[in-house]
Amino acid sequence: MIVRIMGEGQVKLADAHFTELNALDDELFTELESGDEEGFRRTLGALLEAIRRLGTPLPDDSLEPSELILPSPDATLDEVRAMLSDDGLIPG
Numbered sequence: 100m101i102v103r104i105m106g107e108g109q110v111k112l113a114d115a116h117f118t119e120l121n122a123l124d125d126e127l128f129t130e131l132e133s134g135d136e137e138g139f140r141r142t143l144g145a146l147l148e149a150i151r152r153l154g155t156p157l158p159d160d161s162l163e164p165s166e167l168i169l170p171s172p173d174a175t176l177d178e179v180r181a182m183l184s185d186d187g188l189i190p191g
Contacts, residue, residue, distance in 0.1 A: 101157070102150055103165035105174070110154030120149060131180055139176055147172055 102110045123146040130138035147169065157163060170179050 100166045101163045102154060102167045102169060104147055104150065104169050104171065106171040108159060109157040109161065109163055109165060110150055111157060112150060112154040116149075116153045119153070120146065123149060127179075131176060134176065136176060139179070143170065143174070143179070144172060 100112050100114060102112050104110065123142055127139065127142040127146060129135075130142055150169065168182070170182055
């Protein structure tokens with residue numbers, strides 16, 4: 100799966116990593132719902148770091164269709180709420 104982190108680029112990520120990422124996504128969704136700004140910042144950072152750690156960056160000149168688009172690290176609660184569907188950021 101190709102994942103885009105807004106403002107950073109694209110990463111190729113194996114489906115085998117979705118269990119770990121879904122746990123962070125669930126936590127992020129809970130923090131968004133409750134308006135927990137501190138928890139949101141911490142978990143968004145952890146989710147993006149996990150994707151960077153587990154994925155393989157694509158070259159900057161590569162333009163693959165992204166199957167998943169994630170917010171930038173500095174995205175606000177409201178911006179991320181607007182990106183979410185009922186399933187969260189990571190498809191389950």
